[in-house]
Amino acid sequence: MKILVVGSGGREHALAWKLSQSPKAEAIYVAPGNGGTARGIKNVSNIDIDVGNFPALVGFATKNGIDLVVPGPEAPLVDGIEGYFRKVGIPCFGPSKEAARMEGSKAFSKDFMRRHNIPTAEYRNFAVYEEAKAYLEKVGHSVVIKASGLAAGKGVVIPASKREALAALKEIIVDKEFGAAGDEVVIEEFLEGDELSVLTFSDGYTLVSLPPAQDHKRIFDGDQGPNTGGMGCYAPTRIAPQSVIDQIHKTILQPTIDGMRREGYPFRGVLFTGLMMTKSGPKVLEYNVRFGDPETQTLLPLISEDTDFAEVLLAAANGYLDGIKIKINPGFGATVVASAGGYPGPYAKGKEIRLDPVKKDTNVFHAGTLLKDGKIYSSGGRVIAASATADTLEGAICFTEMILLIEPLSR
Numbered sequence: 167m168k169i170l171v172v173g174s175g176g177r178e179h180a181l182a183w184k185l186s187q188s189p190k191a192e193a194i195y196v197a198p199g200n201g202g203t204a205r206g207i208k209n210v211s212n213i214d215i216d217v218g219n220f221p222a223l224v225g226f227a228t229k230n231g232i233d234l235v236v237p238g239p240e241a242p243l244v245d246g247i248e249g250y251f252r253k254v255g256i257p258c259f260g261p262s263k264e265a266a267r268m269e270g271s272k273a274f275s276k277d278f279m280r281r282h283n284i285p286t287a288e289y290r291n292f293a294v295y296e297e298a299k300a301y302l303e304k305v306g307h308s309v310v311i312k313a314s315g316l317a318a319g320k321g322v323v324i325p326a327s328k329r330e331a332l333a334a335l336k337e338i339i340v341d342k343e344f345g346a347a348g349d350e351v352v353i354e355e356f357l358e359g360d361e362l363s364v365l366t367f368s369d370g371y372t373l374v375s376l377p378p379a380q381d382h383k384r385i386f387d388g389d390q391g392p393n394t395g396g397m398g399c400y401a402p403t404r405i406a407p408q409s410v411i412d413q414i415h416k417t418i419l420q421p422t423i424d425g426m427r428r429e430g431y432p433f434r435g436v437l438f439t440g441l442m443m444t445k446s447g448p449k450v451l452e453y454n455v456r457f458g459d460p461e462t463q464t465l466l467p468l469i470s471e472d473t474d475f476a477e478v479l480l481a482a483a484n485g486y487l488d489g490i491k492i493k494i495n496p497g498f499g500a501t502v503v504a505s506a507g508g509y510p511g512p513y514a515k516g517k518e519i520r521l522d523p524v525k526k527d528t529n530v531f532h533a534g535t536l537l538k539d540g541k542i543y544s545s546g547g548r549v550i551a552a553s554a555t556a557d558t559l560e561g562a563i564c565f566t567e568m569i570l571l572i573e574p575l576s577r
């Protein structure tokens with residue numbers, strides 16, 4: 167099987183690494199990839215095509231006999247990459263443009279949840295500033311304000327006062343801080359509780375979930391400082407025992423997959439459901455229609471080595487996921503991201519990175535790196551991630567810290 171992975175982050179490095187363990191995978195191309203996918207993994211190489219250049223990706227895939235396409239990031243999915251490959255008959259592990267609206271429009275996904283009685287925060291959608299303002303002035307509960315469209319994880323504001331809420335509303339709708347992503351705004355009830363993420367493979371009928379993960383968005387230890395793309399992750403979380411996972415399946419995940427299919431846009435791919443564990447049970451914060459970053463780096467090493475990951479993705483794309491076994495190892499996974507100094511603000515690039523080979527049960531996944539003249543250089547905010555598995559959560563975290571301590575990013 168020849169596979170084309172689309173993207174250049176740590177998530178895509180982890181996908182290529184896991185796919186390379188498949189006995190069927192004869193070649194894995196990553197477009198455009200990073201320093202970690204450029205060399206060092208069996209059968210994996212980079213090709214220099216941008217994630218948004220669908221005609222070039224399709225051209226490469228048809229010319230090289232690609233059997234499966236795996237888009238990593240949300241933007242190409244929301245822009246309809248799946249349809250480009252469907253047209254030429256190449257299976258794509260990812261939702262159609264219609265199904266990708268579940269991530270591409272928060273207003274759309276909230277209305278979907280309302281139609282299907284899926285537990286989520288109270289909300290209203292607005293496209294007109296004056297109407298949103300009038301609602302904010304009379305609403306009784308604390309609110310969260312969300313730009314409806316894709317905003318690279320920056321479009322959600324949790325205001326501390328009504329004044330802040332009004333200011334955020336104006337910035338999003340009137341001043342267009344997030345461009346067209348702010349044409350519509352969701353104002354929702356602020357929910358209290360612990361957060362977790364569930365990643366679920368689906369072919370539109372069958373659902374198979376990975377262990378629940380918890381990610382850490384803020385830059386500093388102890389949940390301090392500004393939000394980032396995600397600084398770390400661990401799984402399974404202890405905040406969701408099996409009974410709660412079962413409840414999430416019954417009241418949220420199954421109705422979501424069934425509802426999408428019945429409305430004519432079946433979900434094929436991996437559905438990432440962000441949840442808040444509230445006093446009145448789990449509620450959906452949002453859907454993503456692709457693997458998370460860094461959740462992927464944490465979760466894929468927990469999938470057993472004898473699970474054929476390429477076959478899992480192909481089965482989800484082609485509608486026979488109920489014919490496939492996905493085995494999860496016992497134990498825990500943890501990921502810690504090393505970022506460039508200054509990130510998520512302005513940061514330096516182009517620093518040389520030296521990494522020793524890592525021990526069993528640990529991985530270094532590259533994100534913002536590139537290979538030049540045989541050397542690895544930093545090229546992004548999140549540079550590398552250390553991932554490890556162990557019998558205990560503490561053990562897994564300890565392994566990741568050892569990797570990062572032994573090998574400082576730049577000297």
Ligand SMILES: Nc1ncnc2c1ncn2[C@@H]1O[C@H](COP(=O)(O)OP(=O)(O)O)[C@@H](O)[C@H]1O
Nearest residue numbers: 287310319320321322354355356357440451452
């Ligand atoms: N209704 C809510 N109540 C409390 N916190 C929320 C709520 N909605 C979102 N958040 C917080 O904001 C973060 C980002 O919101 P989310 O809907 O996941 O958007 P995105 O990931 O696209 O930025 C969540 O991970 C959560 O911490």
Ligand SMILES: [Mg+2]
Nearest residue numbers: 319440451452
């Ligand atoms: Mg989110």
